[in-house]
Each structure stands twice: as structure tokens, then as C-alpha cells.
Amino acid sequence: MQFKDVLVSESVKEQLLNQVREHRISHAQFFLAQPGSQAFAAAIAMGQYLCCEHPTETDSCGECPSCKQFTKLSHPDLHLYFPNCTTKEVAKDPDSIKLAQQFKDFVILHRYHISIEDWLNELGGENKQASINIRDCSHIVNQNSMRSYQGGYKIYVLWCVDRLYHAAAPKLLKTLEEPENQSLFILISEKPEQILSTILSRTQLVKFPRLSDDEVAVALQKDFPDMAGADARNIAILCEGDYTKALKIHQDDADQHEMLTQFDQLMHSAVALSRQNMSDCRYDEAQEVIEQIVKQGREYQKQFITLTIRMLRNILMTNTRHPEMVKATAYETEILSEYTGIIQLKQASLMTEECNKALYHISRNGNTAIILTDLIFKLAACLK
Ligand SMILES: [Zn+2]
Known part of the structure; x- marks a missing residue:
């Protein structure tokens, strides 16, 4: 070296x-x-x-x-x-x-x-x-x-x-x-x-x-000459100066996209539940999503909750009028826009607490299907 x-x-x-x-x-x-x-x-x-x-x-x-x-x-x-x-x-x-x-x-x-x-x-x-x-x-x-x-x-x-x-x-x-x-x-x-x-x-x-976003983006484009500048920049923002993480994000891009869709689906269910709008609740769909997440193994489950926490943080930042602190890709921004009007400051903070508890229980080898189902109800309760 x-x-x-x-x-x-x-x-x-x-x-x-x-x-x-x-x-x-x-x-x-x-x-x-x-x-x-x-x-x-x-x-x-x-x-x-x-x-x-x-x-x-x-x-x-x-x-x-x-x-x-x-x-x-x-x-x-x-x-x-x-x-x-x-x-x-x-x-x-x-x-x-x-x-x-x-x-x-x-x-x-x-x-x-x-x-x-x-x-x-x-x-x-x-x-x-x-x-x-x-x-x-x-x-x-x-x-x-x-x-x-x-x-x-x-x-x-x-x-x-x-x-x-x-x-x-x-x-x-x-x-x-x-x-x-x-x-x-x-x-x-x-x-x-x-x-x-x-x-x-x-x-x-x-x-x-810590590496700067620019240093990470330049290194990514050197390692992957085909990567578009905007993509390199997006990954650099997400990895927070951790190049090992940047490489993983690049590899897991497909996973990431899937995870965001799952976040969207589960959050949609939580919002519908909070409004007791059972026809729009899509509870079966939520259960299907939870099954998918459970199948992927514990590492993925932890990543999913971590992503949920990051999305909630971004909602919080948007609502405190600090959009410059929001670290999100284009697809994330699209999903975030659905929820920033619905989830208020205090709620985002309570929801983050619930996610942290769920993350703890998953790390302690709890039953993920139960933890995630419970989490949706808790998130819905925070939204009421
Ligand atoms: Zn030498």
C-alpha cells in the first residue's frame, strides 16, 4: 500500500x-x-x-x-x-x-x-x-x-x-x-x-x-468510472464520510430502493391506522411487507429500522425549517414529501423513540414479525 x-x-x-x-x-x-x-x-x-x-x-x-x-x-x-x-x-x-x-x-x-x-x-x-x-x-x-x-x-x-x-x-x-x-x-x-x-x-x-462529501464523491468516481456525478454525490451525502459505507450503499442500491418502498408502505399503514381509516389501512399489505423484511435476516431488519430513523430525522429537519440538514437522495425526497405535512415535529421525535426501542429489541434477537407489527401500531398511536 x-x-x-x-x-x-x-x-x-x-x-x-x-x-x-x-x-x-x-x-x-x-x-x-x-x-x-x-x-x-x-x-x-x-x-x-x-x-x-x-x-x-x-x-x-x-x-x-x-x-x-x-x-x-x-x-x-x-x-x-x-x-x-x-x-x-x-x-x-x-x-x-x-x-x-x-x-x-x-x-x-x-x-x-x-x-x-x-x-x-x-x-x-x-x-x-x-x-x-x-x-x-x-x-x-x-x-x-x-x-x-x-x-x-x-x-x-x-x-x-x-x-x-x-x-x-x-x-x-x-x-x-x-x-x-x-x-x-x-x-x-x-x-x-x-x-x-x-x-x-x-x-x-x-x-x-472524517472525509468530506467531495472527497468521497471523487473517490467513488475514480473507483467506478461509469457512475454519474449526481449518483456519486448522493452516496457521498448518505455515507457521512464513511467510504466503506459508501461502497456498501453502492452495492446495496437495489436493496435500498426496496427498503424505501417498504418504509413508504408501512408508514402509509401507520398513517391510515392513526386516522382509523380501515379501508385505506391496507393491513394485509403491511403484513406482507413485514414478512418480506423478516425473510431478509436480522442485519437487513436492523438496516430497515435505521433507515426509518433517518427518514424521521429528515422529516424533523424539514419541519424545523432546516432543509439544509436533510440528507436524502432523489427517491427519498419524493417519499419524504408525502409525510412532511402529515408528521409533526413532536410526533417525529416520539416515533424515533419507538424505532430505537424496536431496534434494541431486534438486536436482542426478539421476534421481528411481532416487533414490527407492534411498531406500526405504536407509530400510529404517536400520530393520533
Ligand atoms: Zn520500495
């Missing part, structure tokens, strides 16, 4: 390159990431740059043997640590070394646009507690006590370090404070509040800002 291919603002790249130019590379750094901000890719680019045999002022060469090994994430002095748990293949004592190949394949397949949710799915352990565990910490300490394979830097990347098992953390403190020469530890997380302060205080902070 070269710096030129990392989707991150230029100021961050400059900050990292300046460390090298000014010979003041901090041996333990904390990359404070935003969702989809490619901090992991930047960490690899930094490692590759430090190990490159022919670096330029601004990037690694991409062609020397060391760079080629980095491209495959197989450089012997690159050590990757990430949340792990038992899987079908690793049934006992999991650690980042046993799962390394699976993780590398995952990163490369997703072109470095990785999220913890996708990684947990990959592990097949959606409900499992995946962590960077005590065995991982022992490996780090042992590896750091040995010389580097190629005589240069040893790079340690700890991805999602908020999942570092707290009881294991003290093992790392000394290594982070006084590592062997030419070691670089890059700790990455989006959730600094979940990291022990004793760990954070031993690192230097590098902040990754």
Missing part, C-alpha cells in the same frame, strides 16, 4: 511523512480513526515507506522486494494484530498469528476498506466477543525482543485496539514504553474511550478526520 492509494486527507499524509523527514518518528502512535477513514491502510503505507529500499520524498517505490512483500501484507517485519476468536478452522486458543492469513485475505479482498462488523462476519462470530488477547500480547513482547528479519524497522499494527483484552494490556505497557530499537507500534481505533488510559498515554496521537 502506497500513500498515493490511501483515501485520507493530505494533511494526515503530510503529518506522517514529516515524522520521517524530520527523523522524529514516535515509536508508539495512536491512529484515531473515523468509520471508513482508512487508518489501517495508512498504517501499512507508513510501514511500507519506512522499510522501502528506494523511497522518494513522498512515497514508497512500490517495486522493491520489501514493497512487494508489503503489498501482500507478507513482509516478515510486519506484524498484524486484530480482534480474534475461535472459528471453524481455529477451534482452540485463537490468536492473530493463527488467523493472520484469513485477515490478510480479508483486507486485500476488501481493498483495505475494512470495518469491524465485516471482520466479525468473516470470522462467523457475529455474537462472539472477539478480542486482541493475552496470547497476542505475549507474541508482541517476544517478537519485539528479537532482531528484525531484514535489519530495518519492525512494524506492529494493532487494529481495533479498543478490543484489546483489558487484563492482557499491562503485559504491553513496558514494550510500548521502551520498545527495542527501530520499532513502530501503530494502534488504531475509532473508540478511544474504550481504551485504557495507561495505553493511550504511551502513544502519540494522529487524528484521521
